Amino acid sequence: MADSRARRADAVATVLVWSAALLVTGVFLWLLADVVRHGAGRISWSFLTSPPRNAGRDGGIGPVLVSTSLLLLVCLGVSLPVGLGTAVLLAEFTPASGAFGRLVRRSLDVLSGVPSIVFGLFGNAFFCKTLGLGFSLLSGGLTLACMVLPILIRSIEEGFRAVPNDYRLGAAALGLSRTSTLVHLLLPAAVPGLVVGLVLGVGRAAAETAALIFTSGYVDRMPESLLDSGRSLSIHIFDLSMNVSGGDANAYAAALVLVVLLLAVNGLASWLADRWLRRRVLPV
Amino acid sequence: MNPPLRIENLTLRYGDKTALEAVTLTVPPGRITALIGPSGCGKTSLLNCLNRLTDLIPGCRVSGRVRVGDLDVLDPKTDVLTLRRRVGMIFQKPNPFPFSVRRNLEFPLREHGVRDRRKLAERVETALRDVGLWDEVKDRLNGPATALSGGQQQRLCLARALALAPEVLLLDEPCSALDPISSGVVEDLIVRLRDRLTLLIVTHNLAQARRMADEAAFFWVRDGAGRLVEHGPARQLFEEPKQTLTADYITGMRG
Numbered sequence: 001m002a003d004s005r006a007r008r009a010d011a012v013a014t015v016l017v018w019s020a021a022l023l024v025t026g027v028f029l030w031l032l033a034d035v036v037r038h039g040a041g042r043i044s045w046s047f048l049t050s051p052p053r054n055a056g057r058d059g060g061i062g063p064v065l066v067s068t069s070l071l072l073l074v075c076l077g078v079s080l081p082v083g084l085g086t087a088v089l090l091a092e093f094t095p096a097s098g099a100f101g102r103l104v105r106r107s108l109d110v111l112s113g114v115p116s117i118v119f120g121l122f123g124n125a126f127f128c129k130t131l132g133l134g135f136s137l138l139s140g141g142l143t144l145a146c147m148v149l150p151i152l153i154r155s156i157e158e159g160f161r162a163v164p165n166d167y168r169l170g171a172a173a174l175g176l177s178r179t180s181t182l183v184h185l186l187l188p189a190a191v192p193g194l195v196v197g198l199v200l201g202v203g204r205a206a207a208e209t210a211a212l213i214f215t216s217g218y219v220d221r222m223p224e225s226l227l228d229s230g231r232s233l234s235i236h237i238f239d240l241s242m243n244v245s246g247g248d249a250n251a252y253a254a255a256l257v258l259v260v261l262l263l264a265v266n267g268l269a270s271w272l273a274d275r276w277l278r279r280r281v282l283p284v
Numbered sequence: 285m286n287p288p289l290r291i292e293n294l295t296l297r298y299g300d301k302t303a304l305e306a307v308t309l310t311v312p313p314g315r316i317t318a319l320i321g322p323s324g325c326g327k328t329s330l331l332n333c334l335n336r337l338t339d340l341i342p343g344c345r346v347s348g349r350v351r352v353g354d355l356d357v358l359d360p361k362t363d364v365l366t367l368r369r370r371v372g373m374i375f376q377k378p379n380p381f382p383f384s385v386r387r388n389l390e391f392p393l394r395e396h397g398v399r400d401r402r403k404l405a406e407r408v409e410t411a412l413r414d415v416g417l418w419d420e421v422k423d424r425l426n427g428p429a430t431a432l433s434g435g436q437q438q439r440l441c442l443a444r445a446l447a448l449a450p451e452v453l454l455l456d457e458p459c460s461a462l463d464p465i466s467s468g469v470v471e472d473l474i475v476r477l478r479d480r481l482t483l484l485i486v487t488h489n490l491a492q493a494r495r496m497a498d499e500a501a502f503f504w505v506r507d508g509a510g511r512l513v514e515h516g517p518a519r520q521l522f523e524e525p526k527q528t529l530t531a532d533y534i535t536g537m538r539g
Contacts, residue, residue, distance in 0.1 A: 095342050166379035170441070172340060173375075174392040174448065175368030184391060185381055 032259070039256035042249055048257070052220050055244045056236065061254055063222040067137060067230030068206065068261075070223060071216060074141025075148060075205045076198075082145075083152035083197070090153070091160030091190075092182065105154075112150035119147040120211035128215060135229040140216025147211055148201035155200060159193015160186060188277065195273040202265050206258065209234040233258045286313040286451045286482050287353030289334065294348035296329050296338065302509035303329045306348070309501055309515055311452075313482040316475070318493040318518065321503030321533070326510025327486040330503075331454045333357075334484070335371040336364045352452055369396055372450035376457040378437035380429035380444075385421050388429045388440060389447050396448060411447035415439040415473055435466025442473065453477065455485040459492065471496060490534065494522055502530045 046060060053059035086104075094101040123143030133139045163186055171181040209232075217229035218239060231239075237254045240247030289311040296304040304326040311317045319327040329338075334357060338344045350357035352371060380388050389408045398404055408425075412418040417439045421432070429440055438458060445453060455474065459467035475496055477483060487493050493500060497518040502525075504513045514521060514530045525531045532538040 164379075166375065166377060167381060169337065169340070169375065170379040170381065172337060173335060173368055173373040174395075174444065175365040176392060176395050177365060180395055189382060 035252060035256050035259060038249065039252035039254075042253035043256060047253060051222065052236075052250075055247070056220065056240050056250055057244060057246050058250075061233070061236060061250075061257065063220055064231050064233055064236045064254070065257070067216070067223050068233045070137045070226060070230065071141045071144060071212070071232055072202060072205055074138060074226065075144035076202070078142060079145040079148050079152055079201065080198075083149055083156055084194070086149075086153045087156035087160060088182065091157045092178075092186065096161070105157075108150040108153055112154065115210075116147055116208055117210040119143055120214040122146070123211060124214035133227065135215065135217035135219075136227045137216050137223055137230045138226040140212045140230070140232070141226070143211050143215045144205040144208060147208070148205050151204065152197040152201045155197025156190065156194050159190035159196070162193060163189040191273050191277055195269050199266050199269050202269075203262055206232075206262055206265070207234055208232070209238050233261070286480075288312050289452055289482055289484065290349075290351045291330075291334075292349040292351075294330070294333060294346070294350060296326070296333055296347075297345045298341070299343045304333075305507075305509040305511050307510075307512045309512060311482055311484050312499065313451075314479055315498035316478055316483045316485060316496050317499040317501065318497035319484065319486045319501050319503060320488075320490065320493050321510075321513075322505070323488070324510070325503040325505045327503055328456055329510070331373065331456055331484065331486060334452070334454055335368050335373055336362075337373070339364060369448050370450055371452040371454065372445035372448060373454045374438070374441055374445060374456065374458045377461050378434060378441050380432070380437050380440050382428070382430055384426045385429045385432070385440065386425040389444050392444060393447055407447050411443040412440075414446050415443040416469070417443060433466070435462050435469055438462060438466070438470055439473065442470070446477075450481065452482040452484065455483065457486055457488060460488065490522075494518065502527075502533065504529055504533070 048060060048065065049062045050060035051063050052061065090101055090104060094104075120143065123139060123146065127133050127139035127142050128135060131139075133142075167185055167189065168181065171185055176185075212232050212235055216232065216235075218231045218235050219229040220231045220236065221228075223230040233254055237251050237258065240251035240254065291307055291309045291311070294304060294307045295302065307326075307330060319330065321327055332338045332341075333346050334350060334352075336357065338346050346358060348358070352367075355367065355370065356362055357367060357371075381391065383391065386408060389411055390404050393404055393407055398407060409418060412421065417436060420436060421427075421440075424431075429437065432440060438461075442458075458474070459470050462470060471492060474483065474485065478498075485493075485496070499516070500518040500521040501515040502513045502521065503510050505511070514525060514527045516526075521530065522534060525534060529538070
């Protein structure tokens with residue numbers, strides 16, 4: 001009796017777990033299929049390179065792609081060094097249980113949960129107005145950097161903490177300086193955490209809309225410098241689907257480009273990290 | 285000839301807790317000195333003082349005097365990087381870096397100023413021959429060190445330490461994580477290093493201490509702090525200990 005009841009409970013649990021997994025995968029595949037079905041027809045070389053015409057209903061996304069790349073470049077150019085430095089400080093130079101480390105970590109966790117529109121308002125007030133950068137790719141990129149930093153720092157820090165302490169002790173016992181231990185031993189070993197942070201950060205930055213409306217603006221011309229306003233892909237999609245009647249087809253096409261771009265960034269990041277680690281471990 | 289290691293009145297505290305109380309011990313060169321005693325009696329803490337690895341432990345305070353030849357180990361002005369080159373250390377668990385076999389040896393050598401490629405190759409080969417690893421790994425010098433067996437990894441760590449030509453080598457239970465055969469190989473190796481280095485080994489394996497050691501020091505916890513109870517020639521300490529506590533521990537009645 002009890003035996004058959006247990007077996008039935010097992011069966012129910014199996015069905016539940018499988019259907020949950022299938023549901024999640026199904027929703028994702030449906031979404032992907034939808035975007036591909038509606039968007040793939042429009043994708044062409046000229047779509048990727050030509051400027052939008054007729055408020056984006058016709059033409060392509062050339063300037064939007066350039067603006068998006070510049071935004072990401074500014075974002076990563078600032079957040080990567082700052083994030084790496086902070087993570088090293090947190091993981092290697094402050095005790096995990098110390099008051100300072102706890103305070104910084106708590107603040108970062110709170111910050112990473114702050115809605116992006118709040119970052120947008122802050123960026124608008126600080127970068128656009130106080131620093132006088134106006135609506136520009138620079139303001140937008142810096143705002144994205146602020147938004148991405150908490151995730152980036154925490155992931156890189158976890159990467160460092162995952163490095164066995166044996167390495168640190170072994171290196172110290174061999175009379176290696178802290179700097180070269182950090183550069184040659186700990187940093188390469190922490191690369192997986194760095195990649196995770198990078199992929200999450202780029203993903204969040206590339207998909208960002210709210211924070212950019214207030215900071216980089218939505219001018220869809222080709223930007224001439226970082227101080228020009230520029231429109232990111234996500235804003236372009238938002239604008240086409242919400243404000244431009246008849247813009248759906250191009251919105252789908254732009255969405256497909258964005259999805260492919262994100263998948264490509266993820267793939268590239270893990271490929272580079274893999275190659276780099278291999279070279280570190282197996283030098284010529 | 286290498287200088288002796290002189291420890292005078294060494295006391296070590298972690299916060300309010302005293303781990304070691306007033307230890308005075310001279311470790312002679314050219315011999316193997318074994319530190320024995322139950323867990324938590326401060327043997328590893330003692331080793332960590334001798335190469336200032338204690339600097340890395342927050343809240344750890346060391347007082348007293350330690351000298352390697354004319355080098356004042358505990359003096360804050362002493363350069364710890366030089367100190368740690370002169371006083372090497374082997375850990376309980378083999379800890380090769382996640383590099384190739386060759387880079388495991390070359391990395392510390394480069395950091396200590398050996399840059400010439402030929403010289404590097406020479407020192408790498410000599411160190412690997414010293415630990416009997418050369419023939420086993422000469423065809424896989426560029427392969428990952430972590431792919432070696434546990435015993436080979438520990439010998440690699442030994443080679444890595446020896447490549448820096450230390451005067452003193454501290455060994456913290458170097459065989460305890462190894463299988464009996466690998467353990468025997470490493471043990472024989474350490475014994476062969478006797479003439480080249482001042483060796484200080486912590487071991488829980490009394491049979492091993494008996495086989496290897498020329499000198500032995502017995503530690504015990506009293507009033508919450510680790511203390512040196514008895515020190516002398518190994519044969520005497522194992523066969524006619526002066527203290528009843530030592531005798532009880534050695535015969536397995538306590539500890």
